[in-house]
Amino acid sequence: MTAQPLVDPAPHHDAAAGRRPLRRPRAPWVLGAGVAVSTFVLAVRDPHVQGSYGVCPLLSLTGLLCPACGALRATHDLAHGDLAGAWALNPLWVVLVPLLVAGWGWWAARTARGRSTSAPPAWVAWTLLTAVVLFGVLRNIPALAPALGP
Amino acid sequence: MSTPDQPPPDAPLEPSAPLDPSQPLSASAEPEPREPELREPDPGPVEPDVPLYGTPPPVAPSVPRGPADLVAPPGPAVPAPAAPGGIPAYGTPPPAYGSTPGYGPPPAYGPPAPAAQGGNATWSLVLGLLSVLVCWCGPISLGLGAVAYLVGRSAQRTAGANTGVARAGAVLGLVGAGLSLLWMVVSGRVTGGDA
Numbered sequence A: 001m002t003a004q005p006l007v008d009p010a011p012h013h014d015a016a017a018g019r020r021p022l023r024r025p026r027a028p029w030v031l032g033a034g035v036a037v038s039t040f041v042l043a044v045r046d047p048h049v050q051g052s053y054g055v056c057p058l059l060s061l062t063g064l065l066c067p068a069c070g071a072l073r074a075t076h077d078l079a080h081g082d083l084a085g086a087w088a089l090n091p092l093w094v095v096l097v098p099l100l101v102a103g104w105g106w107w108a109a110r111t112a113r114g115r116s117t118s119a120p121p122a123w124v125a126w127t128l129l130t131a132v133v134l135f136g137v138l139r140n141i142p143a144l145a146p147a148l149g150p
Numbered sequence B: 001m002s003t004p005d006q007p008p009p010d011a012p013l014e015p016s017a018p019l020d021p022s023q024p025l026s027a028s029a030e031p032e033p034r035e036p037e038l039r040e041p042d043p044g045p046v047e048p049d050v051p052l053y054g055t056p057p058p059v060a061p062s063v064p065r066g067p068a069d070l071v072a073p074p075g076p077a078v079p080a081p082a083a084p085g086g087i088p089a090y091g092t093p094p095p096a097y098g099s100t101p102g103y104g105p106p107p108a109y110g111p112p113a114p115a116a117q118g119g120n121a122t123w124s125l126v127l128g129l130l131s132v133l134v135c136w137c138g139p140i141s142l143g144l145g146a147v148a149y150l151v152g153r154s155a156q157r158t159a160g161a162n163t164g165v166a167r168a169g170a171v172l173g174l175v176g177a178g179l180s181l182l183w184m185v186v187s188g189r190v191t192g193g194d195a
Helices: A003-007 A009-044 A057-062 A071-079 A083-089 A091-112 A122-138 B010-022 B025-029 B034-039 B043-054 B079-091 B093-099 B112-133 B138-158 B163-194
Strands: none
Touching: A009 A071, A009 A091, A009 B138, A057 B163, A071 A083, A071 A091, A071 B138, A083 A091, A091 A122, A122 B112, B112 B138, B112 B163, B138 B163
C-alpha cells in the first residue's frame, strides 16, 4: 500500500530526467560543430579585409567601440596562432576564448559519459555581464583605447 | 516484497509472532508491534523498513543481506525516525515529489535543482542581454542570441520557477539575433555597393 505511492514518483522522476539525456548528448556537438565551422570560415575569409563581413553600424555611425569590436579579427588571428595580434584587437575575447573552450570540453565530456550537467552558477553570468559592459565602457575612454581597443 | 520477510528479519519477526496472536490478521499489516522491537535492535529494523519504504530504490534488494547491514544503517536511519508515525512518514515524501513542480515544498527538497534551473534562466537572460549589447557584431551576436534563446526555452520547460526570467532571456536572444541579422543584411548591402 504505502510503497506504491513511493514507487510512482520515482518513475516520473526518471522519465522526466530521461527526456533530457536523449536531447542533451547532441547539444555539445551541435554547438561545437557550429563554432568550429564559424572559426574555419573566419580563418579562411580574412575579417581584416574592410567590409569582408559587413560594416559595423555602431562604429561607422558613432565611432564607438562595442565590447565585441575586433573579436572576429581576433578569432582569425587566434586561428592562425597570432596571440599578440589577437590581444591587441580584443583582449577580453582572448581571455574568454580559453575559458569557453575549457567549459565546452568539460560539458562535452560529462555529457558523453551520460552525467548530468548544469550551467555555471548565476554569479558567473553576472560577473561576465559586468566584465563585458565594463570592458565596453573602458575601451571607449581615449586614454585606455590603445590598450583595450582594436 | 516477500523476500524481505524471509531474510534475517526472521529473528526479530519471531518475537513479534507472540504479539501477533493478540491481534488478528490485521496485526501482520500493522507496524506497531514491530516498531518497538525494531528500534531496540537497530540492524534488525532496517530490513522491514527497507521493504516498506525502500523497495522502489534498486539498492534495497542487494542490501538486505547480513554484510550489508553495516552499509545499510545510514539509509534506514532516515526512515527509522519516520517509522513511529509510519503513515505521516509515507505521506510526507509524496508531497515533496508532487510539489516540486508546484510551489511550497521545493525549497526543502530541491535546493540543488532550483539553483541549477535558476542558473539556466539567469544564463539565458545574461546571454540575451549580451547578444543585444553586441548586436552590431553580427556573427557573435547571432550565436549568443541563438544560445540564449535555446537555453531560455529549455529553462522555461524545465524550471517551475524563474519562468519569467527564462522567457525574458529567450526574447532578448531573439531580439539580439534579429538585430544582428538586420545589421548584417543592411551592412552587406552597403558594403556590396561600396565594393
